[in-house]
Amino acid sequence: MQEALTIQSSRRADARGLSQALGRMKQALRLLVVLALSLVISGCDVGCSNEVVSSISSPSGTANVIVFNRGCGATTGFNTQVSIVHAGAAPVGAGNTLILNDTVPLKVQWLSESKLSISGLGSAQVFKQEQSVAGVSVAYGK
Secondary structure (H helix, E strand, O other): OHHHHHHHHHHHHHHHHHHHHHHHHHHHHHHHHHHHHHHHHOOOOOOOEEEEEEEEEOOOOOEEEEEEEEEOOOOOOOEEEEEEEEOOOOOOOOOOOEEEEEOOOOEEEEEEOOEEEEEOOOOOOEEEEOOEEOOEEEEEEO
16 A cells, blocks of 8 residues: 555656646747747848948938948848948948848938938849938939
8 A cells, every 4th residue: 555655656746847847848948939039020130241331421410321231141142231320320230221132332312411312223123112211211213
């Protein structure tokens, strides 16, 4: 009888240990899912680099338009991107204004404090083309 109780008690302890291990595994899985979603939401910028082509100050000097080539590894080519940022800031991640496939020589010109002209897009494939960023309207030309 005593031996049967010992075996039954041992099985309960094993079940509690298994339950605790499953709980830890679920917690680790949740953490992995959150990490994966964070990478997807952030654009998976890990391994990407920006090479600034030009930086042009707005007429008052409070903002910059930055043209840069972005590369994200050997399996993807460079693409040309444009960001409008506060003076002294660098683009973070992908361009917030324009993203073109391949390296494209753009002509960028401030028309006023709140108007920007970007030309030279040609027949480049456009991935992103915003009409207004940070209170600056953007006009595009081929």
